[in-house]
Amino acid sequence: MLRTLRSLLPLLALALAxxxxxxxxxxxxxxxxxxxxxxxxxxxxxxxxxxxESWNGIKLAQSDLESAGLPTVRVGGEDVxxxxxxxxxxxxxxxxxxxxxxxxxxxxEQVHVLLGSVASSHTKAIFKEAKESEVPCISxxxxxxxxxxxxxxxxxxxxxxxxxxxxxLARFSLDQGWKKAAIVVDKAQDYSVGLAENYEKTFKAGGxxxxxxxxxxxxxxxxxxxxxxxxxxxxxxFISGYYAQAGPMIKQAKDKWAGKPxxxxxxxxxxxxxxxxxxxxxxxxxTSHFAADAPDEQVQNFAKRYKERFGKSxxxxxALGYDVLGVLLDAVKRAEDPFDPxxxxxxxxxxxxxxxxxxxxxxxxxxxxxxxxxVIVKVAxxxxxxxxxxxxxx
Ligand code: PHE
Numbered sequence: 001m002l003r004t005l006r007s008l009l010p011l012l013a014l015a016l017a018x019x020x021x022x023x024x025x026x027x028x029x030x031x032x033x034x035x036x037x038x039x040x041x042x043x044x045x046x047x048x049x050x051x052x053e054s055w056n057g058i059k060l061a062q063s064d065l066e067s068a069g070l071p072t073v074r075v076g077g078e079d080v081x082x083x084x085x086x087x088x089x090x091x092x093x094x095x096x097x098x099x100x101x102x103x104x105x106x107x108x109e110q111v112h113v114l115l116g117s118v119a120s121s122h123t124k125a126i127f128k129e130a131k132e133s134e135v136p137c138i139s140x141x142x143x144x145x146x147x148x149x150x151x152x153x154x155x156x157x158x159x160x161x162x163x164x165x166x167x168x169l170a171r172f173s174l175d176q177g178w179k180k181a182a183i184v185v186d187k188a189q190d191y192s193v194g195l196a197e198n199y200e201k202t203f204k205a206g207g208x209x210x211x212x213x214x215x216x217x218x219x220x221x222x223x224x225x226x227x228x229x230x231x232x233x234x235x236x237x238f239i240s241g242y243y244a245q246a247g248p249m250i251k252q253a254k255d256k257w258a259g260k261p262x263x264x265x266x267x268x269x270x271x272x273x274x275x276x277x278x279x280x281x282x283x284x285x286x287t288s289h290f291a292a293d294a295p296d297e298q299v300q301n302f303a304k305r306y307k308e309r310f311g312k313s314x315x316x317x318x319a320l321g322y323d324v325l326g327v328l329l330d331a332v333k334r335a336e337d338p339f340d341p342x343x344x345x346x347x348x349x350x351x352x353x354x355x356x357x358x359x360x361x362x363x364x365x366x367x368x369x370x371x372x373x374x375v376i377v378k379v380a381x382x383x384x385x386x387x388x389x390x391x392x393x394x
């Protein structure tokens with residue numbers, strides 16, 4: 001038996017080497033003017049509304065860009081019209097799957113660029129693949145401060161970061177006269193931990209004092225955290241997390257947190273939040289990138305067209321999805337050779353003043369992260385525009 005195995009070894013080695021040879025050899029996908037865009041999003045699982053909304057936004061942008069006419073690109077000495085091939089992979093709201101998707105899009109589909117994902121921990125995993133393979137990657141929505149610094153020059157995002165978002169939430173709290181905060185943190189999420197730290201820093205510097213309370217993404221019973229927060233008797237409760245946990249937590253806290261205002265970051269921005277929270281009198285505010293009912297003509301127009309096509313009002317993720325494809329196309333037009341990853345990454349880094357639905361986007365800074373306005377949204381039978389917070393302001 002061992003003998004036969006041994007004699008088979010050279011064959012096995014050859015079989016293993018073959019795919020390598022073809023992957024590196026002349027078998028590369030031919031450049032026919034098609035830009036292959038790998039999209040990694042949570043289409044199912046606990047963050048599914050983020051995926052659905054971003055993908056809808058991306059599709060709407062694709063239709064708009066195509067009807068406005070895609071640019072021509074130079075292929076084999078000839079000008080041909082650019083074609084966009086968007087290849088979507090569901091990361092099922094799991095970090096490891098996000099990394100696996102990125103790898104298979106890069107190695108299998110040989111994508112020129114990646115878009116994704118939403119939850120910061122998942123984007124971190126994708127950025128790692130992008131960094132190793134030197135394929136550009138743009139996140140539409142991941143706000144954790146360290147992402148692009150760790151990800152390096154091939155990585156960028158089109159949303160503000162949590163250094164800003166946390167400070168906006170802290171200043172909003174102080175402006176309301178709330179001096180004592182209970183901060184509720186999902187220990188398993190980079191987004192949650194980072195946003196809580198940013199909030200705490202500004203809140204304390206402004207004279208507030210804060211206590212920390214913890215849960216993890218997998219939790220469904222929040223009775224301990226609910227009780228501990230109630231015992232603290234804070235002026236405000238800040239849930240630094242995602243809607244899938246924040247919604248049930250607020251619902252379970254109904255009597256215990258009665259009369260306490262609740263705030264959250266963009267992670268609470270989901271059309272499902274209201275249903276998860278259920279019947280409540282709580283005063284709830286959250287920071288986000290976009291509000292469909294903001295008094296802005298461009299926003300209104302986008303919200304109307306989105307609703308006509310998808311049958312629902314867009315959340316922040318929809319607008320960010322729309323904008324990420326716009327930023328990519330702007331870079332494709334400027335790139336010397338958009339099919340060359342280094343050239344495309346350079347053009348993305350040089351993005352300047354691209355007008356999007358969520359604001360004006362420039363990535364020509366050290367962190368390849370735009371400085372943009374935020375909105376404060378109020379939960380009132382839906383997510384309602386409350387206040388615009390100018391970039392860098394409060
Ligand atoms: N900012 C969140 C994160 O980094 C993701 C998110 C963005 C969620 C926008 C909802 C809306 O994890």
